[in-house]
Amino acid sequence: MKALKIPEATIVRLSVYSRFLEQVDKKGIVTISSGEIAEGVGVSPAQVRKDLAYFGEFGTRGVGYNVKDLLRHTLKILGLNARWPAVVVGAGNLGSALVSYRGFRERGFDIVGVFDNDLTKIGKRLMELEVMATEKIEQIVKQHNVKIGILTVPASSAKDAANLLINAGVKAILNFAPIVLSVPADVEVRDIDLSTRLEILTFHLCLKEMM
Amino acid sequence: MKALKIPEATIVRLSVYSRFLEQVDKKGIVTISSGEIAEGVGVSPAQVRKDLAYFGEFGTRGVGYNVKDLLRHTLKILGLNARWPAVVVGAGNLGSALVSYRGFRERGFDIVGVFDNDLTKIGKRLMELEVMATEKIEQIVKQHNVKIGILTVPASSAKDAANLLINAGVKAILNFAPIVLSVPADVEVRDIDLSTRLEILTFHLCLKEMM
DNA sequence: GACTGTGAAGCCATTCACAGCT
DNA sequence: AGCTGTGAATGGCTTCACAGTC
Structure with a gap:
């Protein structure tokens, strides 16, 4: 190699x-x-x-x-010859959906923690997990040696949430918030911007309209 | 231009x-x-x-x-000087989350229909919408002049669901199913493969591990 | 004959560097 | 002086075409 x-x-x-x-x-x-x-x-x-x-x-x-x-x-x-524990930060609709997303488990990813700082969400059960306060991130990440964090919080809290993950030891972030995260060089970030993906489509629809 | x-x-x-x-x-x-x-x-x-x-x-x-x-x-x-009606096919966790996803509305996308062919899901309310049988796709797409379909069904039903959308007149598909859709040339498809995005991260985590 | 592995060529996107305005 | 707009240069990914192997 x-x-x-x-x-x-x-x-x-x-x-x-x-x-x-x-x-x-x-x-x-x-x-x-x-x-x-x-x-x-x-x-x-x-x-x-x-x-x-x-x-x-x-x-x-x-x-x-x-x-x-x-x-x-x-x-x-x-790297899929081993299973990867991961955590989800943001227990809104999207975060909840990802916790129960089969595709992740099938490919070797196990969600071992879901976090939110909205009191109305903390304690809610999602699959076999219970939504925890974001203060618990560090504990769970260290306990399971989690390297991967999935960010599904609103743009306004994404920076803080990312920092909590990074300070806890997470080295890779899948970011659904529509903002640019700045992270240390040893942390990998990939963005999934759902609206942007739709906007690529509308762009092409408009192009064709004009012809 | x-x-x-x-x-x-x-x-x-x-x-x-x-x-x-x-x-x-x-x-x-x-x-x-x-x-x-x-x-x-x-x-x-x-x-x-x-x-x-x-x-x-x-x-x-x-x-x-x-x-x-x-x-x-x-x-x-x-193309965001106008609003775009869109439909979601697949009322599982992911589909349900996207129906209520704020980011879409904020950028001009309105989900005007959710469909599934699982009888236990049909009739369920999601926001102001009610999950409908996939036979209703054509009616709703034509009624609202929908050009955009969002596919959140399992891989096994993605091909069929895509065909229903295309036959109804949809010209752009955002596909979350992990398969390659083959569609007519006048239909735009973009894939969002959630597992793949995580696998990019694990690849990099492994690379670093080795150094 | 069939199919892989790969250097070379071709193509496309990004970066450079500067002319052109204000 | 400052910043845009752009042709030219660079860099990187993809395709081509063929030597190598079974």
Whole structure:
């Protein structure tokens, strides 16, 4: 595994390949070609090969890739050979939905704490968890060695909530608040801005309107 | 406005600039430079100018941009000078959360229908809406002239749900299901894959671990 | 013959650097 | 003097095309 800089787009696709391979494996298929993967996930065969080649030589020339093997490798690369505890800060509608989101559990993520500083929400049960005050973040994060925090608080409290997570030892934040978080260099942040995603769509709808 | 091909990243940033300008405007600030916008949203000043230049000359050399003016322009470009009705298909946790998500309303999106084909969910009230059977999609989409559909169903039903939306006349889909939708060329799809976003984080956590 | 792995080419987005206004 | 708008340069990702392997 060379220490090259990997494009973020490659990581995103790796996640997609990995999930596609799970499906393929379930069907009992043993071998798959880059072309078949490409077909299945909507990219080019060369792209698939290039993406995988960043991490090693997983295929056999003239044959293709062993599905189980490649699946195991992609999961390993993404760090999904272990389970990841995570916490959610913000127990509003979105935060609550994420606590019970199946997709996370299926891919190895376990929500081990939900926090809010709204007194009307504290104590509420969500799945097997109880919403806790944000003062408890540090305790839970240390107890479960949590590295991942999911931020679903309003923009106005996002900065404070992020700091609580970072001070507790969280090293990666998935941020749903529509603001730019500034964090130390050793903390990874990725934003999911739901409105922005819709606005990409309205932009294109308008473009087409004009033609 | 030249008919150039605009990078998708530019549209994403435009949405961010636009929201930042709303904040700035609220503070009563009249004029702003590309450098100040850049600072506020975490990109380079040249990037800000280049992005805006795709759509016209909104600034004044030696001075900067008029905040209200630029805000109006960015909203217009994104199509946010009008409100957009939208429907949600999938009334699970995520779908329910999105129906009541404030951020959408604030940016001009109105959810006018929620659908599911799970009988235990049909009839349930979410905000001022009542969950309807998916057979009602066509009626509601046509009635409100809905162009945008939000898909929050499981992967297994996503293809069918997408087809219902498309047949009803929807032209843009925000897809939360972790599968690749194949749609006609006149339909825009953007995916939000929540697990993938977390997996980008675990990938980076693992990388750092190794150093 | 089929398919992977990869250097080279091509393409697209970002950054630079400066001319053009105010 | 200050800041925008933009052609040119850079950097990075994707596609191409083919050598290498089964």
